[in-house]
Amino acid sequence: MTRSLNRTHSPAPSRATRWIILGAVGLLFALPLVSMVEFTLRGGLEGGYTIDRWVTVFTGQLGPEFRQLWLAIGNSLLLAAVTVAIMLVLLVPTMILVQLSFPRLRHGLEFICLLPITIPAIVLVVGLAPVYSVVSRMFGSGVWTLAFAYGVLVLPYAYRAIQANLDSIDVKTLSEAARSLGAGWGTVLFRVLIPNLRRGILAASFIAVAVVLGEFTVASLLNRVNLQTALLIVNKADPYIAVIFALLSLLFAFVLLVVIGRVGSVSRKVRS
Amino acid sequence: MRYLGLAPFGAYVLLFLALPTLLAVGTGFVDGDGALTASNIEALLDPVILTVFWNSIWLSALTAVTGAVLGALVCYALLETRPDGVLRSIVDSASGVLAQFGGVMLAFAFVSLIGIQGLLRVILQNNFGIDIYADGVWLYEVPGLVLPYIYFQVPLMIIVFLPALEALKPQWAEASATLGGTRATYWWRIGIPVLMPSFIGSLLLLFANAFSSYATAAALTSQGQGIVPLQIRAALTSETVLGRENLAGALALGMIVVMTLVMVLYSRLQRRASRWQQR
Structure with a gap:
C-alpha cells in the first residue's frame, strides 16, 4: 500500500x-x-x-627538458606531505582540546577555520608576500615553506571532515573512561581518541592532498615551482605533454576522491 | 595556563591567516614610503578599475545562476538514488575533482575544445559552416571565461545543494499525496518554497567561488587584466599600474568587501535553511 x-x-x-x-x-x-x-x-x-606521446611518457623517455616537470611533481608531493603534517600537528589536537575543555570556543574555532572561504587566495597572496620575505630569512627559501600557506587554504575542508567525525563519537566519555582507568593524556590522545577519529583524519588528509596538488595561485605569485605552475611552463614548450600530465593528475585526484567516498560511506554505515 | 594548549594553532592562524589579510588590506592605505594615503582607495573609483570590478561581478553572477540551475537539475535527477551506490559514488567524486581541481587543467581543456584548432570549433566550422570566432577570438577575453567557469560551478552546486534536497522529508510528499496533491503541487507548494533559502544560499556560494577564482583566468590569458584577480596580478608584478604603488592592496580590500557582503547574506540564508534540515 x-x-x-x-x-x-x-x-x-x-x-x-x-x-x-x-x-x-x-x-x-x-x-x-x-x-x-x-x-x-x-x-x-x-x-x-x-599514441607515441603516451608511450614516451609511460616508458620514461621524456627528454631532459622535462626535468623541471619531475622536480615540480616532487615539490607538489612534498608540499602535500608537509601540509598534511601541519594539519595533523596543529589542527587535530586543537579541535580535540576545544571539544574537551573549551566547548564555548567551538563557534569561534569554526568561524576561523571557515574564514579562508571568504578570503580569496589571491587576496591572501598580497599579504603573504611580505610574510614570506620574513619566513625565508628564518627557514630558508625551500619550497616546503609554501605548506604554511597551504595549511590555511585546506583549513575549511579539513575542519569539516574532522568535525563531522568528532560529532559522531563521544569524546568526553571516552577520555574520562580512559583517564579513570589510569591513562595519561598521551595515551588518551594516541590510543583512544585518534584511532576513533581516523576516518575523519583520513578524509581530511586526502582532501588536503587533492587541494595542494591542484593549487596554482599562491605558488605562481610567490614564484615557487609546483605541479600546476610547471604544467603551464611545459605547455609553452610542448602542449601535448602538458595535457597528458594534466589528464593524469586529474585521474589521480579522481581516484583519491573515490577512496574518500568509500571511507565516508563506510563510516555512514557504522554510525547507522 | 589551560589556554596554553591553544597557543600553537593560534599563533599559526595569526601568522598565516590574520596577518596576511591585514597586510593585504592595510597596504591599500599607505603609499610607497609608508605614509598614509587615500590615493589607492581613490584608484578604486577609476573607470578602468570600475569596469574590471563590473566584469568580475557579471561573470560571477552569470556563471553562478547558470551553474546553480544546471546543478540543481542534476541534484533533482539524483533524488532517491542510493547514497552509497555506484552512480552516486561516481557523481560525488567527479564533482569533487572538477570543483577543486580546475585552474590550469580547465584552461587546457577549453583550448583543446574551442581553441582556434579545437576539436569542437573545427567540427562546427568544417561540417556545419559555423564560425564561433566570426567576430574575433573571444576565448582569451573575459567572455571566454564563461564556459570554463560554468564547468566548475555545476559540480560545486551538486556538492552543496544535494544535502538540502535529500533533507526533504518523505512524510511531506506523503501528506501532500494523501490530501490529493499531484507531483506538480508538491514541488510548487512544498518542495520549491522549502528549498528556496538553500538554493539562494548555494547560488551566493557559487558567486563567491567564481569571484575569487584566479587560476583558470591566469592560465588562459597570460597578459589579460579583465577581471579583478588578474588586475591584482598585474599590480603585484609591476608596480606602475596607473602610476600608483600598493594598488594591489586596494583591490584586495575591494574584493574582501564584496566577499564579506556575499558571505554575510549566505550565513543568514543558511540559518533559515537549517530550520528544515533538523533531523
Whole structure:
C-alpha cells in the first residue's frame, strides 16, 4: 500500500527524466575531457592520430627538458606531505582540546577555520608576500615553506571532515573512561581518541592532498615551482605533454576522491 | 595556563591567516614610503578599475545562476538514488575533482575544445559552416571565461545543494499525496518554497567561488587584466599600474568587501535553511 502510494506520488523524477538529465549533463561535461584526449593523440603536421606521446611518457623517455616537470611533481608531493603534517600537528589536537575543555570556543574555532572561504587566495597572496620575505630569512627559501600557506587554504575542508567525525563519537566519555582507568593524556590522545577519529583524519588528509596538488595561485605569485605552475611552463614548450600530465593528475585526484567516498560511506554505515 | 594548549594553532592562524589579510588590506592605505594615503582607495573609483570590478561581478553572477540551475537539475535527477551506490559514488567524486581541481587543467581543456584548432570549433566550422570566432577570438577575453567557469560551478552546486534536497522529508510528499496533491503541487507548494533559502544560499556560494577564482583566468590569458584577480596580478608584478604603488592592496580590500557582503547574506540564508534540515 505505502509502496504504491510512494510510486505514484513520489517527488522523484521518473526513470526516463533522470537518465535524460544525467545523460545530457554528463555528455556536456565529457566533451572538454574527450577533446583533451583527442588533442594528445593528434599527429603532427601530416595529420592522423598517434599514441607515441603516451608511450614516451609511460616508458620514461621524456627528454631532459622535462626535468623541471619531475622536480615540480616532487615539490607538489612534498608540499602535500608537509601540509598534511601541519594539519595533523596543529589542527587535530586543537579541535580535540576545544571539544574537551573549551566547548564555548567551538563557534569561534569554526568561524576561523571557515574564514579562508571568504578570503580569496589571491587576496591572501598580497599579504603573504611580505610574510614570506620574513619566513625565508628564518627557514630558508625551500619550497616546503609554501605548506604554511597551504595549511590555511585546506583549513575549511579539513575542519569539516574532522568535525563531522568528532560529532559522531563521544569524546568526553571516552577520555574520562580512559583517564579513570589510569591513562595519561598521551595515551588518551594516541590510543583512544585518534584511532576513533581516523576516518575523519583520513578524509581530511586526502582532501588536503587533492587541494595542494591542484593549487596554482599562491605558488605562481610567490614564484615557487609546483605541479600546476610547471604544467603551464611545459605547455609553452610542448602542449601535448602538458595535457597528458594534466589528464593524469586529474585521474589521480579522481581516484583519491573515490577512496574518500568509500571511507565516508563506510563510516555512514557504522554510525547507522 | 589551560589556554596554553591553544597557543600553537593560534599563533599559526595569526601568522598565516590574520596577518596576511591585514597586510593585504592595510597596504591599500599607505603609499610607497609608508605614509598614509587615500590615493589607492581613490584608484578604486577609476573607470578602468570600475569596469574590471563590473566584469568580475557579471561573470560571477552569470556563471553562478547558470551553474546553480544546471546543478540543481542534476541534484533533482539524483533524488532517491542510493547514497552509497555506484552512480552516486561516481557523481560525488567527479564533482569533487572538477570543483577543486580546475585552474590550469580547465584552461587546457577549453583550448583543446574551442581553441582556434579545437576539436569542437573545427567540427562546427568544417561540417556545419559555423564560425564561433566570426567576430574575433573571444576565448582569451573575459567572455571566454564563461564556459570554463560554468564547468566548475555545476559540480560545486551538486556538492552543496544535494544535502538540502535529500533533507526533504518523505512524510511531506506523503501528506501532500494523501490530501490529493499531484507531483506538480508538491514541488510548487512544498518542495520549491522549502528549498528556496538553500538554493539562494548555494547560488551566493557559487558567486563567491567564481569571484575569487584566479587560476583558470591566469592560465588562459597570460597578459589579460579583465577581471579583478588578474588586475591584482598585474599590480603585484609591476608596480606602475596607473602610476600608483600598493594598488594591489586596494583591490584586495575591494574584493574582501564584496566577499564579506556575499558571505554575510549566505550565513543568514543558511540559518533559515537549517530550520528544515533538523533531523
